[in-house]
Amino acid sequence: MNLPTSLVSSQQGIPRPEQMPRAVQRGRSEGYIYTRTSRRRIDSTLQTGLRRRWRTSTFSRTALDIRCAAADIRQTSLGELQRTEANLPPLPQTPHSSKLLDVLPYLVKLALSDKTLVVRLGCALSCMAISKVSGLAVPLYFKQAVDHLTAPSETMLAAASQGAAVALIISGICRVASAIFKELQHVVFSPVSQAAGRRVSFHTFSHVLALDTSFHIKRRTGELSRKLERGTQSINMVFRAIVFTFIPTVVELALVCGILWTSFSAPVAGLVLATFAGYIGWTAMLTQRATEARKALNKMDDLTSGKAVDALLNFETVTLFNNASIEAKQYDRYLVGYQKAALDTEKLSAMLNGGQGAILGLGLTAVLLAANWGGAATAGDLVMVSGLLLQLWGPLQFLGYFYRELRRSLVDMEAFFNIMRTESKIEDGHVELPPQGPSAANGNGNGKAAHGGIHVELRDVHFQYNRRRKVLHGVSLTAEPGQSVAIVGPSGSGKSTLLKLLTRLYDTTDGAVTLDGLDIRDLRVGSMRDAVAVVPQDTVLFNDTIFRNIEYGRPGATADEVLEAARMAKLDETIQAMHEGYDTLVGERGLKLSGGGEKQRVAIARAFLKEPRLLICDESTSALDTETERAIMASLAELAVGRTSIFVAHRLSTIRNCDKIIVMAAGRVVEEGSHDELVAKRGMYHSMWEAQQRDEVEEVVNA
Template sequence: MTSREFSVVDEYHYDRRSPLRWVASHIRRYPLLPVIFLITTAAMAGAQSLAAVLLGRAFDTVVEGATIGAVALAALAVAAAYLGYALSDIINTIAVRVLSQRIERDARDEVYLSLLGKSLTFHGHQRVGDLMARVINDVQQVSQMVSPGFNFIIESSLSLVVPLITITTLQLDLLLVPVLFLVALAWALWRYNAALRPVASELRERFGTLNAGLTEAVAGIEVVKGFAQEAEEERRFTHSARAYRDSFVLQGRVEARSLPLLVYGLAVGLAFGHALLLYLDGRISVGQVITYMALLNSLRMPMRFLLMVFTILQQSVASARRILTLITTETELDENAGGVARRIEGDIVFDRVSFGYAALPGSQAAQEGAGPGNLVLKNISFHARPGQTIAIVGQTGAGKTTLTRLVTRTFDATAGQVRIDGVDVRDWSLDSLRSQIATIEQDIVLFSRTIAENIAFGSRGEVTREQIEEAARLAQAHEFIMSFPDGYETIVGERGVTLSGGQRQRIAIARAFLADPRILILDDSTSAIDSNTEDQIQRAMRRILRGRTTLLITHRLAQIMRADQILVLQQGELVAQGTHEELLETSPLYRQLFIPGEGRLHRPGDGGTGGRGGGAVSLKNWTLPRKKEGKKRGVAS
C-alpha cells in the first residue's frame, strides 16, 4: 500500500500492477454490466449470421419456384433476424455506455483521492497543467478503452468468429480462404500495433506538456504582462502545439500505412473465386454462394473497428500508465490513522532537530545524493509552553518557514525530534494533528466560492452564519465584507484575486479564528494590513489566543517585542533565544537586524542610532520610537 496523508474509510481497492489489470479491476466492480454486454454482443453476431443464412435460403427458394407465401415467410424471417439484432444492439449500447461512464467517474475519484493524499513535496514537483491533463483528459481516454475500445474488440472478434462457424455449416471447403485471411490479419494487426504504441505514448505526454504550459501562462498572466513577455509565451505555446500536432501527423502516417484492409480486399476476391469454383463443381448452391459472400461482407466492419480501436487502445493504455504513475508515486508521509488523536495542549519541543530536503523523495538534492552540508535546519532546540507566543526572526533563507512546517508535519525532521505535548509528531494521527493547527501565510489561498464558505473552510462540522460573522468581526473583516452588494455571499475569484491583499489576509485570519486551533502559525500574516487595522486585529488576537501556542514570523517589531520568547535563526542555526530585552543584551545579530531608519531603537537622550554600540549604557532602557505615519517597522524576514 502506498503511503499517503489522507484516505477514506470505504475506499475501493483496485489492482494497480499494470494498466490493463487496473482497468479490468474497475470493470469487475460492476459484474452485471459486462455480462449483459457479452450476452447481447453474442446475440448481435448470431442474428447477423442468421440473417445471412436466411437470405441465402430465400434465394434458393425463389430459384426453385416457390410460392408467394413461402417468399413472404422467408422475408419475415430475415426481418425478424435484423429486428433481434437491433434490440440486442440497444441493450448492448446502454450497458457498455453506463459501464464506461461509471469507470470514468470512479477513476477520476481515485485520482483525486490520490492527489489529496500526496504530500506538499510531491505537489511542489508537479506542473499543475500536467496534473489537470491526467485528471481530466487521461481519465476520459481510459473510459474510451471500455467504450468504444473493448466494446469494438469483443464485438469485432465475435463478428469474425461467428460467421466462420456459420460457414462450416455451408461447406467445410469454404473455410480455406477465411482461415488464411485470419492468419494474415493477425500478422498485420501485430505490425500495426507495434508501430502505433510509441506514437500513442508520445502523443499523451506532449498533450500534458502543452496543457501544463498553458496553465502556467494563464495563472501567471500578471507576471507575463508585467514583463511584456507575451511574445515569448506565444512562442513557447506555439512550439508545444506544433510538437503535439506532429505527433498526430505521425499517428496518421502509421494508420495510413496499415495493411489489414488490403488483406481483406484480397481475401474477398479469392473467396468469391473459390465459391464460384465450388458452385460450378455442383458442391454448393447459388443461395449458399450468396450466404457465403454476405458472411464475408460482414467481416468488413469488424476490420474497420479493429483498426480504429487499436489507436484508441494504445492511447488509453498510455493514459492509464500516466495515471498509475501518478497514483503509485510514493509520498514521504503517512496519515498514521491509528496514531495519537486527542486535544492538543500546545506544548512544543524541538530536540536537536535537523532537516534537509535531501531526505525528501524526488527532490533534486536527493537525486544528487546531497549530504549533511545541505541541511536547511541544523541542531535546533527550544521549548514553547502552552499559550506562549514564540517569535521567529532572521534574514531571508534562514529557515523560519521550514521550521514551522516541521510542526504541521508538512516535512519530517531528518534528525532529532519535534514533540507536541510530549509526543513525537510522527506518532500523532496526521488528521488530528493538522486539524488543531491553523497556519496563516502572507500568500493567502482563497477558493472561488462565497466569502462565508471561505471563512468556514477550516471548521470541523457545521457552523452558523452568526459564528462566521463573529469571526469576521474579530479579524476586522466584517465592515468591508458588508460593503459588497452580496455581503457574505460574494463570490471571490480564483485564489481571491477580486480582493485586495489586506482583505484576503483578514478573511484568512477570520478562517483561523473560526477553526479554533490549539496551535496558531502566523507567517508574516499581517504584512498587507495597515497599522491601524493591525492594531485592532492584535487586540482581538490577544483575547482569542489565550491558551493557544503561537509561532510568529513577522517583520513588525511591535509584535516581536510582545512575544514570550524570540528565536534568532542564521543560515539554519538557532544562534540565540530569549526575550526582547535579553537578546538586546546578548545577541549582536539580533541588534544588527534592526537597522537605522525603519524600526530603529532609541535610548533616552540619544539622537543617533541604537543597537550598534552605546558604550556602557544599559540596553534594557532602550525603547521603540513612536510610529511615524506611512513608515513600516521591522526586521528583515
C-alpha cells in the same frame, strides 16, 4: 445585513418544505435557508417546471433534474459533505506495469467488486449475444430469399415468391432485433462503466491529494491533470472496448467460420482466418510504431497544457511585466512540437488504415472465389457469404481500431499507474493527538480557549531538501502550552521551512518534532492537523464564495460562527460593502479580492473559525496597512489566549509582545529571549530592531 445565500438565518420568511429544493430543505433542517433572492431564482425555475411537467418532454425533465442537481451540489454545506460517506469500494491493487496481461486482472476485479454491476454486466453480455446471433441470421435468410427468387422453373415462381417474402420478413425481424439489443447492451452496461469510472476518479483524486508536498512541487498542474484525465479515460475505454468490441468480434468470427465450414468447406473458413490473421499482423506492426509516436504526442501534450496553465495562473505577473507575447511564443513552440508529433501519428494512421482496407478487400475476393470454386455455389450462397463477410469486416475494422486505441491507452495508463503507485513520503501514524490539553481538560480554560495549548518541542532538528540544499542545522526550541513564540531572521534563514516541519508537510532529516511529548511522526496526520491552524504568507483561496472559503476552516460550522470569525478578522464590514456580500465569488485563487489584505483576512478568519490548539502565522499581516495590521494582531492575540501560537514575522514591531522570540540565521538558532532581553544583548536582533526603527522614522519624515 447582506447575509450569504448559501446559509443564512432562518428568521426570514420560510416557504413550505415541499416548495424547497432538496438542498434548501436540508439547510432548513439545520436551521438555515436561502435568502429571498436566491430562493426566488431557484424556486421559480422549479415551480415553472412542475406546472408544465405534463407538457414537458423526457429530455426537458432530465435537463431540469440536472439543473436542480447542480444547484443542490453547489449549495451543499461543507459540514454535510464532511458527514457524507462516499461508500465506494477501494480500487484493486495497482498493476505492476501497463502491459495488457497485468491490466486485464485489474479491470476484471474492478468490474466484479459490486454484485449489482456483475448482474448488469451479465445482462449486457446476453444482449450482445442475442444481437450477434440475430445479425448473423440476416444473411442466412437473405440466402433463402435469393434462392427462392432464382427458382429454375416458372411453375415454382408463386411458391418461391411466397417463400422469399417469408425469408425477407424474418431477416427484417432479425435485423431489428440485432439493432435493438445492440443499443440495449449499451444502456444496460453504462451504469457499470460509469460506476467504474467514478470509483477510479474518486480514488485517484483522493490519492493525489494524500501525496506529500515533495510530489506536488515537482509537478506542473496542467501536466498532472492531463495524465490523470487520460488515465481514467483509458481505463473506461479499454473496459468498454473489451466488452463491446473484442469479445463480440471474436464470437462473431467463430460463428462465421463455423457457418462457412459447414456450408462450404474448411478452406473457405481457413481463408477467413488467414484474412483475419493478416489484418491483425499488419495492425500490430504499424501500431508498434504508432505507440512510440503516441508517447511523443503525449509528452508534447503534457508540456503544452502545463505551459498554458502556468501562464494563465500567473497572468497578472505576465501582464505587469508585459510579457504576453513571450508567453504566447513559448506556447507556440510547444504547439509546433505537438503539431509535428500529431502529423507523424496521422501519417502512421493513414498507412495503417490503407493496409487494412487492402487486406480486407483481397480477403473478401478470395473467399468469394473459393466459395464459388467449381461452380457449385448458388446465387444465394454468394449473397450469404458476401453478407457474412461484410458483417464481419465492420467489427473487424473496429477491432483494429480497438487494438490501436488499446496500445495508446496502455501508454496513457503507464503514466497514470506510475502516479497511483507513488507513495507519500509522509507515513501516517497511529496515535491520536488529544483534542484538548491538560489545562482545558482540567477546566482551566474558558470560552474559545477551551481546547488548551500544545507543548511544542524541536530537538536537534536537521533538514535538507536534497543533498546540496541543507536548510536547518541542529535547531532546538520549545513552546509551552499557551505561550506565544515568534521566529525572526533574514530571508533564507529557515523560518518557513521550520513551519513546514511543524505541520508535517515534510519530515525531519534528523532530530524530532514533538507535540505534547508525542513524536509528530507517530501521530495520525489527520488528528494532528485538526489541532493546527495556519495563516500562510501567500493565501490561495478557492474559486467559491467568501462564505464557503471561510467555512473551509471548520466544515459544519454554523452561519453565526462564520460571521463571527469574519468579524474577529476585521473582515465583516468589507464583505458587507460588496454587492453580493458573503455570496461574492472570490475568483481563481482569490484574484477578485483586493491586494490590500482581503485574502489574508479570509485566511485569518478561517483560523478564528477553526479554534486551534496551535496557531501558526507565517508573516500573515505582511500585506496589511499599519492600522489594519494592529487590529489584526490584537485579534490574533485574543485568539492566542490559552493556545500555543507561533508567529513568523518580518516586521519586529508586530511580535515584540510575544513571550519568546527565536532569532534564526543560516538555519540555526542564534538568539532566544523576550524582546527586552534580546535588545539588551545588542546582538543580531538588536541590529534588526534598530534598522527597522530607522526605516519607520524615515517613512514618517518622507510622508
